[in-house]
Amino acid sequence: MKQHILEFWVGVFVMLGIAALVFLSLQVAGGGSGSLKSGSSYTVYANFTDIGGLKVKAPVKASGVVVGRVSGISLNPQTYEAQVSMELAENYTFSSDVAAQILTSGILGEQYIGLQQGGDPDNLQNGDTIAITNSAMVLENLIGKFMAGIIDKQE
Amino acid sequence: MNFFRTVGRNTLNFIRAMGAGTLFLFDILAHSGDSILRPRLTVRQIYFAGVMSLLIVTVSGLFMGLVLGLQVYNILVQFKAADALGFAVAAALLREIGPVLAALLFASSAGGAMTSEIGLMKTTEQIEAMNVMAVNPVARIVAPRFWAGVLSMPVLAAVCNVAGIYGAYLIGVQHLGLDAGIFWSQMQAGVEWRYDVLNSLIKSFVFGAAVTLVAVYQGFHCQPTAEGILRATTRTVVISALAILAWDFVLTAFMFSG
Numbered sequence: 001m002k003q004h005i006l007e008f009w010v011g012v013f014v015m016l017g018i019a020a021l022v023f024l025s026l027q028v029a030g031g032g033s034g035s036l037k038s039g040s041s042y043t044v045y046a047n048f049t050d051i052g053g054l055k056v057k058a059p060v061k062a063s064g065v066v067v068g069r070v071s072g073i074s075l076n077p078q079t080y081e082a083q084v085s086m087e088l089a090e091n092y093t094f095s096s097d098v099a100a101q102i103l104t105s106g107i108l109g110e111q112y113i114g115l116q117q118g119g120d121p122d123n124l125q126n127g128d129t130i131a132i133t134n135s136a137m138v139l140e141n142l143i144g145k146f147m148a149g150i151i152d153k154q155e
Numbered sequence: 156m157n158f159f160r161t162v163g164r165n166t167l168n169f170i171r172a173m174g175a176g177t178l179f180l181f182d183i184l185a186h187s188g189d190s191i192l193r194p195r196l197t198v199r200q201i202y203f204a205g206v207m208s209l210l211i212v213t214v215s216g217l218f219m220g221l222v223l224g225l226q227v228y229n230i231l232v233q234f235k236a237a238d239a240l241g242f243a244v245a246a247a248l249l250r251e252i253g254p255v256l257a258a259l260l261f262a263s264s265a266g267g268a269m270t271s272e273i274g275l276m277k278t279t280e281q282i283e284a285m286n287v288m289a290v291n292p293v294a295r296i297v298a299p300r301f302w303a304g305v306l307s308m309p310v311l312a313a314v315c316n317v318a319g320i321y322g323a324y325l326i327g328v329q330h331l332g333l334d335a336g337i338f339w340s341q342m343q344a345g346v347e348w349r350y351d352v353l354n355s356l357i358k359s360f361v362f363g364a365a366v367t368l369v370a371v372y373q374g375f376h377c378q379p380t381a382e383g384i385l386r387a388t389t390r391t392v393v394i395s396a397l398a399i400l401a402w403d404f405v406l407t408a409f410m411f412s413g
Contacts, residue, residue: 020314
């Protein structure tokens with residue numbers, strides 16, 4: 001086979017591979033928009049009595065907009081509360097009395113942290129802990145309370 | 156007594172083969188200057204190894220995506236989570252099936268072809284002729300094929316992944332009627348560039364190196380007879396299939412266990 005025909009097909013082959021990688025990076029992986037770049041974020045903490053099914057890398061949203069990611073979950077050995085650390089993008093600042101709540105997208109969907117801006121003039125700094133938190137709604141607890149209510153009414 | 160001797164002999168043979176393979180790899184690396192600096196021969200081998208495998212890899216990837224789409228849908232729909240089909244298929248393809256499938260196909264088509272080609276060269280004493288002409292056969296024959304395999308494999312795996320995801324799209328969106336927007340957005344939310352795409356690429360690089368090393372080693376060290384070539388080709392396919400699956404386990408354990 002002539003060298004230039006061969007080179008043509010190898011060129012097509014390589015370009016096809018690059019196109020496939022671009023497709024995988026942009027269309028399938030979403031262009032990396034899901035993850036925050038390190039260096040442009042700050043870390044804050046929040047304690048919850050129950051985090052339900054929250055996972056590391058779950059989104060942190062304010063008004064539905066993703067502003068950060070959960071970076072770590074651990075149990076505080078003194079208070080037996082779950083300590084959640086999250087990385088927030090540096091271009092979003094929140095007041096120090098911001099409220100954090102664990103919410104669910106859909107009934108069986110992923111759990112995420114919702115932030116509700118407060119009124120305090122001071123801003124949340126790197127390493128701060130969010131004071132006002134609202135734990136995850138656990139379906140079993142809700143059903144348990146509901147059933148208890150029904151039984152109380154009947155008696 | 157005989158049993159222990161058999162075990163001992165096989166163990167020693169295995170270690171000897173691993174050592175010889177590693178030395179052969181060093182030999183290839185030491186003599187691969189020409190195939191990188193003057194890539195004429197390598198380009199030629201990329202054509203035979205990569206471009207010629209493109210069709211079978213694409214079609215197999217497409218069918219794998221179609222099958223995965225149907226099967227995963229059947230399971231997910233029980234949990235009312237059929238929307239996650241795109242992510243499930245994309246993750247399965249990128250992390251495991253795409254690189255492994257492409258590498259297995261590459262081993263059986265291009266790997267076998269490499270072994271029998273080099274084996275035939277050895278049988279017809281072309282390699283001896285090169286030695287006589289002071290042309291290093293490793294630099295001239297083996298290294299271009301090795302690098303062609305190492306470079307082709309990631310391309311083939313990426314194409315296989317894309318074909319599979321397109322197959323899942325055809326089944327999920329066109330056939331089963333899922334929403335196209337949710338299909339893609341679930342996939343984009345779940346698949347991460349570094350975790351999935353880059354690891355997929357690394358896997359296919361490793362598989363490419365493993366398969367082509369086995370193929371050229373078997374070809375270069377085969378018995379120079381018709382039967383020897385046959386045996387070497389069979390061994391290439393068997394050993395590289397085992398090597399792919401073993402390496403896949405090791406790489407998965409490192410990449411996805413945390």
